[in-house]
Amino acid sequence: MINHMVEHLPLALDSVFHALADRTRRAMVDQLASGERTVSELAAPYAMSLAAASKHVRVLEDAGLLSRTVEGRVHRCALERRPLMQALSWLRTYTDFWDQRLDALEDLLNTEDDDDRH
Amino acid sequence: MINHMVEHLPLALDSVFHALADRTRRAMVDQLASGERTVSELAAPYAMSLAAASKHVRVLEDAGLLSRTVEGRVHRCALERRPLMQALSWLRTYTDFWDQRLDALEDLLNTEDDDDRH
Numbered sequence: 521m522i523n524h525m526v527e528h529l530p531l532a533l534d535s536v537f538h539a540l541a542d543r544t545r546r547a548m549v550d551q552l553a554s555g556e557r558t559v560s561e562l563a564a565p566y567a568m569s570l571a572a573a574s575k576h577v578r579v580l581e582d583a584g585l586l587s588r589t590v591e592g593r594v595h596r597c598a599l600e601r602r603p604l605m606q607a608l609s610w611l612r613t614y615t616d617f618w619d620q621r622l623d624a625l626e627d628l629l630n631t632e633d634d635d636d637r638h
Numbered sequence: 639m640i641n642h643m644v645e646h647l648p649l650a651l652d653s654v655f656h657a658l659a660d661r662t663r664r665a666m667v668d669q670l671a672s673g674e675r676t677v678s679e680l681a682a683p684y685a686m687s688l689a690a691a692s693k694h695v696r697v698l699e700d701a702g703l704l705s706r707t708v709e710g711r712v713h714r715c716a717l718e719r720r721p722l723m724q725a726l727s728w729l730r731t732y733t734d735f736w737d738q739r740l741d742a743l744e745d746l747l748n749t750e751d752d753d754d755r756h
Contacts, residue, residue, distance in 0.1 A: 530661040530664070531661075533658075533659075533661070533664065534659050534660065534661060535659075536659075537655045537656070537658040537659035538655070538656070538659035540651075540655040540728075541651075541652050541653075541654075541655035541656040541659055542652065543648040543649075543651070543652060546648070546651065546728070549732060550732075553731075553732050599732070601732070601733065604729055604732050604733050605733055607725075607729055608726065608729045608730065608733055610658075610664070611722055611725055611726040611729065612726065613671075614667060614668075614671050614717070614719070614722050615719065615722050615723055615726050
């Protein structure tokens with residue numbers, strides 16, 4: 521069953537995790553979490569050219585994390601939540617799994633404690 | 639506050655998300671979730687050389703997702719849960735944030751519905 525979940529949207533997860541593997545792009549996600557931003561606004565906090573910022577924006581866009589509305593020369597960017605949820609869902613498969621194993625181990629140890637008492 | 643959380647372990651998150659941005663490495667995480675594996679066992683399901691598998695194992699190891707115990711020529715690999723939890727925690731900042739915004743929007747719409755009725 522876990523194997524099946526790993527196969528879920530593999531290429532999408534490749535691009536989402538790749539997009540998030542850069543602190544500038546994660547900071548852009550953070551900016552967008554408070555609302556729409558233009559590409560210039562996304563570039564502003566960093567010592568980078570608009571061209572460099574645009575490349576990061578493109579990586580986020582390719583991963584589906586960002587949608588863009590073009591109004592003349594202004595590109596408004598918005599955060600898309602679904603790919604973040606997909607990445608979260610993948611990670612949760614393994615973190616929940618471990619939680620369950622730790623719970624089972626704890627139960628086992630408690631049972632052994634009880635056995636020692638008898 | 640969200641800004642502060644983004645700055646949490648930025649380099650660690652770079653390497654964790656990078657490690658997860660490859661379906662073969664995600665499948666290795668999946669294998670390790672059921673228990674320890676040797677590098678040969680991790681390589682087995684794929685049409686890849688042991689050298690290629692070792693490279694993937696190294697990327698997982700560098701990200702802290704995998705620990706290795708060497709017994710002679712056998713390298714036993716185990717999954718480390720903490721980096722998965724860190725990545726999950728980062729994602730949750732934004733998915734929870736949106737859940738709250740959607741809840742707030744829903745509340746607002748419900749209030750407006752109530753106002754319409756008066």
